[in-house]
Amino acid sequence: MSEEKKANRLIHESSPYLLQHAYNPVDWYPWGEEALQKAKELDKPIIVSIGYAACHWCHVMEHQSFEQENIAAAMNEHFICIKVDREERPDVDAIYMDALHAMGVQGGWPLNVFLNPEAKPFYGGTYFPAQQWLGLLQNVADAYKKSRQELDKSAEQFASHLNASELAKYGLQESNFHVREEDFRLMGYNLSTRFDKKLGGLGQAPKFPMPSTYLFLLRYYSHTHDQTALNQLNLTLREMAYGGIYDQMGGGFSRYSVDAEWLVPHFEKMLYDNGQLVSLYAQAYQVTKEPLYKGVVMETIAFVERELMSPEGGFYSSLDADSEGEEGKFYTFTKAELQELLEEEEPLFSKYYHVTAAGNFEHGRNILNRRISDEKFVQENQLAMEVLQEMKAGWKEKLMEARAQRIRPGLDDKILLSWNALMLKGLADAFYVFGEKQLLTLTLQNAEFLVKQMLVNGKLYHNYKAGKPTIDGFLEDYALLIQALIRVYEITFEEKWLQQAKTLADYTLTHFYDEQEKLFFFTDNSSEKLIARKKEITDNVVPASNSVMATNLHFLGLYFDEEHYQQLSNDMLSKVKDLVIKEPSHMSNWASLYFYKLKPTAEVAIVGEKAAAKRAELSLFFLPNMLLLGTQNQSQLALLHDKVPVNGDTTIYVCYNKTCQLPVYTVAEALEQLKNHQKDQKKFPDL
Template identity: 70%
Template sequence: MKKANRLLQETSPYLLQHAYNPVDWHPWGEEALTKARTENKPILVSIGYAACHWCHVMEHQSFEHESIAQVMNDNFVCIKVDREERPDVDQIYMDAIHAMGIQGGWPLNVFLNPEAKPFYGGTYFAPQQWVKILQNIAEAYRNHRDELDNSAEQFTEHLNLSELHKYGLQQSESDFNEADFQQLFNSLSARFDKVRGGMGQAPKFPMPVNYAFLLRYYHLTGEQTALDQVVLTLQEMAYGGIYDQAGGGFARYSVDADWLVPHFEKMLYDNGQLVSLYAEAFAVTQNPLFKEVVYETVAFAQRELMSAEGGFYSSLDADSEGEEGKFYVFKKEALQEILGSEEPLFSEYYNITEEGNWEHGVNILHRKTSDEAFARDHKLEVNELKRKVAAWKSKIMAVREKRVRPGLDDKILLSWNALMLKGLADAYKVFGEPDFLTLARQNAQFLLQHLRLDNALFHNYKNGRTTINGFLEDYALLIQALLALYQITFEENWLTEAKKLTDYTIRNFYDETEELFFFTDQTSEKLIARKKEIMDNVVPASNSVMATNLHFLSLFFDQEQYFQLSDAMLAKVKPLVVKEPSFLGNWASLYFLKIKPTAEIALVGSEAESIRQVLGRQFLPNAVLVGTTTDSNLPLLQDREPVNGQTTIFVCYNKACQLPVHTVAEAMEQINQIGN
């Protein structure tokens, strides 16, 4: 019988996967670090996550083998880290790997001295190579300790360089002009794949923040190429294998340039952001495909990722039964059995072939054309085709229900939940679907009840336990989601909570010397470096989200210092945003907000909610919306009453108000005159 190691006491599914390895794994913490110092041993930190394919491979090939584990245990204090639980630890040692000139990724394996300072590392290693590296490092540590320590000191100095210094960012003037904004778009558009959508070549990641920016750029300038690239990309993704054609929801990325072959893991953070993006794109285009994607993706998240308590789990693995994608793919003969006489039409619709469109003779369901075009080519009514497709999906899902499911990472992360919460709020705003609002309220209540203590947040939750203090991403993304939730409900408690969390964040994360926020709370564990997150990635940088929150909160609460701080933060990174917008897409959307004044739209009267519903269907990215049916102490609603007993709309900019009006059409005319 296998003997458990210390990881058996953890809640992270990734750590629990390694609980019966013969490696004497420790979780990250003072016990392991003290052991290294006491025994004067180097530390091996191995970082991954539950849905990571190559993490599983390295575990099976190396960490499950007694002989390899013996080498690790004899020579190192071995620490396993779930990067999703400890992004602060992952960020530091990933930066260290990059400083060593190594391409980063997961699994991430880094060797540290007993002071937790890194001197060597890499990603995946094959078993023989891994043993050789372990032996070489153990020998070097015994015989050349001074050299390794000197190297570790140099890497640690590099890690403590500020992000602003690293990118040569010294400018701090709040000069946001349309010429630089145009240059920003030109820099981004140079990377467009105008044939299959997305940016650059394979692999392709969704990167929702870039397309959210393009929608805003189009809204401000009317530049058709910006909108065309969004529509092309969102359509190609929705047609491709990266989208689960039967069950809804997106995989993490496509390994090819055509969005056909996904890396099959499904992450909550992608799907939350893509719900927001497709909802916004529908508001701009009215494309029915985008609505279908929103509804199916929300259904996927509710069905496969939502806990009974109202939180969303983190991810689904790429693998099942040891094979990547096995849960999702089909051979043609299996489809003939499932669909009978309908199979030929199904196979044309989803591009199924006898030899398979992927490896080992299997097929990934994907589309190449719209329902309208397919129906026309096959002499079908569109509604008849849609009925057939719905029936096909039901049959496919019924078969999948009998298959071995991919592994579920059932930890609940606050920041990722906040992205799905905002997705639900954005979807409700555009579509008015009551179920979306019910899910959003349920999720928000769960997060505030279980992952908050006073005004401080926790990052993780599982089995009733919260074990890790919140990071800046948790605060920033939850504040963002609460602002969205207020604007679809006019329930002021959400806005109040957002302000409390903002004030806590300023007190505990803000660095006045650089006018940016640290990633960790000043009360959190002290690591060898305290980082700031600037670059927008698959999840937007916590500083860019916080700067945007401050912009909007300054209007909700008439707090000029919030506005000035938002300006200062953007000014710090502005040269990089203009030059490299594909890595700072969310900052680019904040730049959009600074070009023209933000509209303050106040609804007062008994019909405030019904007017809000109509306004919500408009794409108004540069506006804040407040409302009440009675009275309110919010600055934007004070001294505002219905005019002539009718529900009244007040539109203001820069503390100057237009004449009060009573219809959405009149309000939109005022908004469009200012150029929102």
């Protein structure tokens, strides 16, 4: 019988990723002062190994290297070893990922970086096979002893790079801010050069959903009526919904597709993807009224509620890609398994979901996927639509029951504020569009949880686990929660949510804003000081916290008649405008902000007893450049002070730049006013 494993320091951590490494023979430290001080005392180099719980290659490297006694012995002898959960510490991850790029190495996770005792990096990489890792450990240890001066010099150069201005890095100059129609259309054109017009998405494999890109495309279409933009949007959303990246039985999206066809996913399911994709499909439904999109929204929310929701109302972070040591095993089926489960209905099921005896995945297993619409399928197979829908419901029930008997993928049960805020926004958008009461219940449950548990004495926290919040909030936490709370106000007309959003925005201006560059730092000025204080500018799978804050300031400036906020928003966009025009695929959320500034944002106020009903009627239409206010009786908001129900009837005021058109009583009349104003604004002067 093998000797019982001894726990290392990570056993006291709350992160599931760190706890996965708690019984490694490596003498791991969590990131913190103890480890950094120990490196200085012993004059040892540091290994910082960064990953996350749902990361497949992180698990592989752990099993191959960190669980091996001989490799652990080399690590313990020569280094101070620190494990970091990148989802808990995106600030640490951003610094050392930037350092890796500066070394000319393509980034990814696991991220393994070697630092000197001052925490400055001198070498790094991503995944290393065991023997290569062991050799590298010895080489770095030897170099540290024999060539210390050169390594320290290299580390200083990398540290200097890390502290360089993000604006300088992209060659962005100070410029006068103008919004121009031709620049906006150039963004659309530059984005279109990357379209995969056959399979949807951008570029080739691997393919990520990138929701903010398509949220911009929706706005681009609403302004230009360019059918090419809408066609690409519909192609992408349909192919993703039909593909293996979408869980055809249980709902919800995997992180990305390894191929160009959206067929074979990397099976981990992340909260941040699903929250944003709920928003995207809900808004796309407003434009297209495509039933497929509503189905995706409702099934994805059902998945999140079923598998990622905590009893307190927060949402957990992710589900692992692997179960029983195999990627995707939980979600895939062999033809024989399906024959046993579905009996005489299996041939039709297999035709619908493209199942074969050979399988389209490893070990003869099948990733369920679709190729055609239900309308076309019933036509080709001479079925009634009602019969197909009834059969599909039965198939899903049987397969979900079979999946429930399997060993589940690992759950990362930490609750991250920024990711929850994206899900909160998704829920609020879904309620706004579809009006189902359960969606409002979920929205308010999550919103109450976040402000009750993760906001302490006016300060947000990034992480919540085991009943307590930990880790100071980052800009992404503030920015994304502010964005979500504005939306929660719009679906409830409860002003506490909007006031909370403003209070948090004011906190960011005090603790995150850089007056010199007119952008926000990622970290709070009262938080731990690292070797660099970064700013997040480019939009990725999650929009950049600066682009979200600039958008928040635009809308809060209108809600609260704060010209200062508006000016800050303009200043921020002016800093990056050239890059937005040139590289919209990397700046798509900034591009959406450009859209909001291209023409005046409509201020639509609904006052009177039937305010909620009128809002629900208005939500049938896609009106992205609109600020929505409402009250049944009285309000503290300046924009509502002089607006009252006329003759006691619920009244709608359509205003621009605080100048209102005649009050009207029906949504149809309000829409006509919005439409006519758009016609009058063919050319909008430069700001």
